[in-house]
Amino acid sequence: MITMKKRLVRTVMVIAGVSFLCLYVNAQQPKPWDVPAEYKNMKNPVAKGEESNKAGLATYTKFCASCHGKTGLGDGVKARMLKDFPGDFSGDYFQNQTDGEHFYKTKFGRNEMPKFEGKLSDENIWNLVNFMRTFKK
């Protein structure tokens, strides 16, 4: 009897463990986010370089790092309280998007990603877009 119970407990624990792992892995997958073509193909009006990166870093530290993490890995202090994974800015999925896509997503947000329209100027958002390129692996 006792061993049966033990085996049952062990089985339940393994099933629970595997389910949590699947949920965790699934939560790390980005959900498709369509960006209108006019934004996707938008030309970045702010030149890339030291000056823009510096401005981007300052804004990023103040408004973004709490969720996205200092180095853009999605590991900020608030990240574990979020339902959705904020993304890994060092990886291909992020870096293969256009500047316009990053601009659109930052400006208008979605669900737990706050919108920064009205809070940050377009120029500031483009500085962020430039700065986020420095996270590339």
Ligand code: HEC
């Ligand atoms: C409260 C937490 C939070 C803050 C603060 C935050 N974000 Fe996000 N961000 C998220 C979450 C969560 C997602 C994923 C949203 C989704 O997929 O629906 C996201 C997604 C994004 C994406 C899209 C990533 C991709 O690969 O599609 C960009 C770009 C982005 N954030 C930029 C920023 C910038 C720039 C700032 C600061 C100005 C910022 N975020 C501040 C939580 C946050």
